[in-house]
Amino acid sequence: MQDQLYTVIDVETTGGGILGNRITEICIVLLQGDIILDKFTSLVNPEQNIPPFITGLTGIDNDMVRDAPTFDEIADRIIEITTDAIFVAHNVNFDYNVIRGEFKKLGIAFTRKKLCTVRLSRKLIPGLFSYSLGRLCSSLNIPLVDRHRAEGDTDATVILFQQILELDPEYTIINSFLNARSKEATLPPHLDVKIINALPEKTGIYLFKDQKGKVIYAGKAKNIKQRVLSHFYDKKNKEYALGQNTHTIDYEVTGNELVALLLEAEKIQKHYPTFNRAQKKTIAPYRIIQYINRKGIIQLAIDRSKSTDHSLEVFYRRSDAIEQLERLCFDYQLCPRYCNLQSTTERCSHYRIKNCKGICHGQESVVLYNMRVQQALISLKKQKETxxxxxxxxxxxxxxxxxxxxxxxxxxxxxxxxxxxxxxxxxxxxxxxxxxxxxxxxxxxxxxxxxxxxxxxxx
Structure with a gap:
């Protein structure tokens, strides 16, 4: 491994997610063992606008890259310097996938073995609070000049990687990371492989958590381990961002899919995870309620509330609630006016229900009317099965x-x-x-x- 070639690489981009990123700057340092052989640095014209927040982060603006070479103009140089070398970067999947995406636009397949200095540092320098490049450099006294510029970040990553090589003189850890069957190359940078290995291949739910332990995604699966790993193989922007923010994963075996679905819904409502889209909106149900008006008449009405504790019946479409009220009116000869099916203040005049016995204009006693309302409510309760x-x-x-x-x-x-x-x-x-x-x-x-x-x- 002493003669092994490595290219330590950093790119700055336009942002917009892993699939929409275009490179604005690149720096590549070629190492043989821990000896620097070559270096290539260039601004890159991304052929699209650089958003202001990216300029604020990197200092690279549209004027700086206007006359810079496009990616296709430097592609041959990148192929030359990276051929036969292992691709090394801090959070390698980001830089690797962005460069691979640029080559794909040119119709060129770009494939290299890769190593992540975040994951290597977590393995060989355990116990640090953070493994971001800035925090690592501070902890290890590595000079970091021009943060968020390609050359400054690459120079610091080179020193970090040289220290990693010293900590793994037999290349035991590095070889294990390069093993094609190892999960180390595909897992997000902050996620310990032991967490993945501990996941069961059973039905249940899983919770992705960030550095502070906050739930950022809740999911259910028939095979928890298989489903979790599928998130990290997916190259969509959302899945990539989810992986970058995941530090640990909790799970709960349920034994069957029904309980898994119900528990997933409960976790989404409880934690409101950033990366869940479905089921986050709390939908207040329509309820059939009863109350006694000033005349002592039991009135029925449709209300909408998140609480279902004192509801006679719960619906999630207003039309279903109206249909049930109309059925009660018809079956028990109730008054549409006192079931809030019409807003007139005089006698009822419903378009379909014509069998009101006259409570609305004094032709029936309140006692007799209320007895029929009570019978209707009893029938409603019987319909609600246990x-x-x-x-x-x-x-x-x-x-x-x-x-x-x-x-x-x-x-x-x-x-x-x-x-x-x-x-x-x-x-x-x-x-x-x-x-x-x-x-x-x-x-x-x-x-x-x-x-x-x-x-x-x-x-």
Whole structure:
């Protein structure tokens, strides 16, 4: 390995994500072992505008690159200096993919073995608070001049890599990172490979967390390890940014996909992760409520609120709530006016429901009318079934259950086969309480459509 060639590389770009980046500056230092053989530095005309925030970060503006060579004009020089060399960079996947993308635009395949000085530093210099280039240089007394300029960052990375070579004289760690079967080359820079190796190949949820332990993404999977790794092989802007911000991963095995979906929805609502798009919006349901007006008449109405605790019934479309109220009016001869189906202050005149007995203009007693309202409410309550969905557990000697009580999702739990449970009160002992939301309703409805009455236990 003493004769091995390395190219230490840094690029500055226009920003805009891994797929939209164009290079504005590049610096490449060629090493043989730890000896510098060659160096190439150049501004690059990105052939597009440089955003002001990038200029603020790097100091490179449109005027500086206007007369600089385009990438295709320096492509041969980059190929020449990197041929037969291992591509080395701090957070290597960024620089490597940007350069590879530039070559792809030219119809040229660019493939090199690569090493990441962030991951190598974490392995060989453990215990530091941060492995950003600036923090590492400060901790190791490496001079860093012209931060966020290609040459300044490359010069500092060269010194860092030379120190890494000294810490790994037998090239044990470096060779393990270069192993084609090693995950080290594909994992994000801040994620320890031990975390990946510990992930189970089972159904459940996983949580990506940043340096402060904040959940930045919640997902569910039939195979947790396989799904997590797929994020890091994906070259989309969002997946790349997710990897760059991930420092650790937590997981929870659920045993089946239904509980995984419900738990994923709960985590998204609880943590509001930056990289989740779906399910983040809290949708307030429509509720059928009752109240007594000044005349002592029980009125029904449609309200909208996040709380479902005192609702007679919950809907996620206003049209469904109206349809249910109209059905109650028709079946129990209620007054459309006192069910808030019309806004007139005089006698009712609903376009379809004509069987009101006259409570709205004094032809029926309040007592008799209220009795029919109570009967309607009782029928409404009977429609709201209580049942359990039984599914596979986390191990072969347990099963899971999802509880729906009076039409409202209450949560899930796990019961060992040795437990004697038959009544709903017995199951409540093992219940993990959860919130009933629009998303949990959709998940359960989808499950019931797909599975019909299978696995349903009515209580």
């Amino acid at each position: 049942y359990l969905i039984r599914e596979k557990g986390r191990t072969i000697d347990e099963h899971s259950f999802v509880m729906i009580q009076n039409g409202i999702y209450k949560g899930f739990g796990y019961v060992h086969q040795s437990e004697q449970v038959s009544h709903i009160d017995d199951f409540e002992t093992f219940l993990t309480l959860q919130k009933h939301t629009y998303h949990t309703t959709k998940i359960i409805q989808s499950y019931l459509r797909k599975n019909g009455g299978n696995n349903i236990i009515y209580m």
